[in-house]
Amino acid sequence: MSPMGLVFNWSLLAENRGNGLSARLAVVRFKGQCDAANLTALNSRSGVLGWTYMTDGVIQPFTDIDCDSIRAFLGGDLATGPKEDHERTYGRAVGRVLAHELYHIFVKTARHSSRGVAKPYYSVQELLSRDFQFEQKECDELRRYWSDLVTTGF
Ligand SMILES: [Zn+2]
Numbered sequence: 001m002s003p004m005g006l007v008f009n010w011s012l013l014a015e016n017r018g019n020g021l022s023a024r025l026a027v028v029r030f031k032g033q034c035d036a037a038n039l040t041a042l043n044s045r046s047g048v049l050g051w052t053y054m055t056d057g058v059i060q061p062f063t064d065i066d067c068d069s070i071r072a073f074l075g076g077d078l079a080t081g082p083k084e085d086h087e088r089t090y091g092r093a094v095g096r097v098l099a100h101e102l103y104h105i106f107v108k109t110a111r112h113s114s115r116g117v118a119k120p121y122y123s124v125q126e127l128l129s130r131d132f133q134f135e136q137k138e139c140d141e142l143r144r145y146w147s148d149l150v151t152t153g154f
Contacts, residue, residue: 001099004142018138021151026061028098032068039079042143045072049122050097059108063101070094070127074111077124090127096110105133107141 001008003145011020013027047069053060070093078086100117104110112120119126126132134142 001102001134001142004139005145006142006146015085019086024061026063026088026102029062029064030094031066033063034065034067034094036071036078036090039071039086040074045075049073050101052101054110058103059060059110061105063098063105065094065098065101067094070097074116074124074127077128079126084098089128096122096127096132099134103142106145107138109141 009022016152035127048066049069050063050065052063063068071090072130078089081089096117103118113135116133118134118138122132
């Protein structure tokens, strides 16, 4: 998301003292094992990789990323690649799942696109690809969100 000019400050919820100031906030919970250690070359298993909460049809700024599901989904293909690339490739895949959920939160939409990171479903090849990003429309929506933020402040 950085090529779009979106800047994030990450902090641990446990270290939050309630005195921080932020323009917008999203709380992300990473579940399971979030690294590429001890991958097994099993066939990929599909499942839900991440989700964002809704209440009465309104998107809430809370999202869960299921690291174990991402590992299981990519495991077979990731394990067959060069070992020195495992962490970076896995991390990029987790980042894409997170970017998808942050799109829902910041644009305040449950909508999906037919292509790119805002698709509802990914293939293993897309998540492992060097070049898999948001489409132009979603980039524009995120940029609009960001410029509104800069203009209106809080
Ligand atoms: Zn989605």
